[in-house]
Amino acid sequence: MASTLDPAHLAFALRTHALLREQERDGDLLWSPYSVAAALAMVAAGAGGRTRDELAAYLAPGAGLDDLLERVRDAAVLDDDQGSGLTVVNTLWTRADLPVEAAYEGRLRGMPGGALRTADFGRDPGGAAAAINEDVAKTTRGLIRSIVDRQAVTGAQAVLVNALWVYLAWIERFTVAQTGPLAFHTPDGDRQVPAMRARRQMTYGRANGWGLVTLPGHGGLALDILLPERPLAETEPRPEDLARLYDRAGRADVRLALPRFEVAYGTELSAVIAALGAATVFTDRADLSGISPVPLEVDKVLHKARLRVDEAGAEGAAATAVGMRLASAVRPREPVEFTVDRPYLVVLRHLRTGLVYFLAEITAPRDPGPAAS
16 A cells, blocks of 8 residues: 655645644644645646746645646546545636636636536625535535635635545444543543544554554545654644655554544635745736636635544545635554544545545544444
8 A cells, every 4th residue: 555645745735734723723623735735726727927836836846736736636536436435526606707718718627527607796696605605515415515605705706616525435444333432632631532443454653753554445545643642732743754654654463542533624724825925816916817818816715624534434525715806664563552542633645646635633533423334
């Protein structure tokens, strides 16, 4: 099994996650690097000059936008359909009177679930928001029911939306009968949480203050649990640390205890994106001429994500809306004990491309209940 992450995508994900941690400060955190990268890469595909350069440096440092877009397309395809599932849409919603460059429309339609649709942001912003939200809810199987509201789209010229739903079915399911209480050490004190348990051969590793186990799923998907040796609040994962961790991982006999959990999160990303070097796209100096001859700038970047992990698998959904307006390896002899009893990170990824669908920080697991039989 591949145990690597795409280096450029990992750098983007960890830089963004670090600022989101500062913004959130307390509590669980979840977002989709894949969804955010896909949405902003499609904005960058229609950008020029400094606007494009900044987005490229932020989204794909050292790699390039064309490579990122190719990986985004590749990661929208699973290797099989044995219980796992994946749906991705990329929709550009525009005013009926906004001209869209033919080359850009062609590139959009070449993206997974790519579509161009119209919405009356001027006279009926409520109806436009409802149409966008209905499409997002359909794509995410109802896990995300809304991504924009009337206020968010009032005065918009266009809204680019990426929506993602992924279901990872474990190759080896956990047994509900083996799920039992675990004392989990939250920042506010210990609490009892239901933890899934299993002893089996797993991909396992330790390096640079982190422990890793990988739970494989059908379709070429995998869920990684990254457990820090120090308190998570005092530990910032660095690309070089995680790269070494994944490189050193190997097969081991592991006795795992992992809390069932469900986490949901939503945020506005404009300040984070600008702080990480892609600020021009939010100003009247933005060059989005590849999308439309009408001068546009990005108004806001809205993001929501949900993730549930139980005995049957992991189900996640995410949506990113970009609003645009007119410009003004270890092998121990005994089983390795891997008890997830303190705050930890979760990575749900596409093995073949190394892109990260979801990155979560769990400080106090919220139990979604047992998997349906």
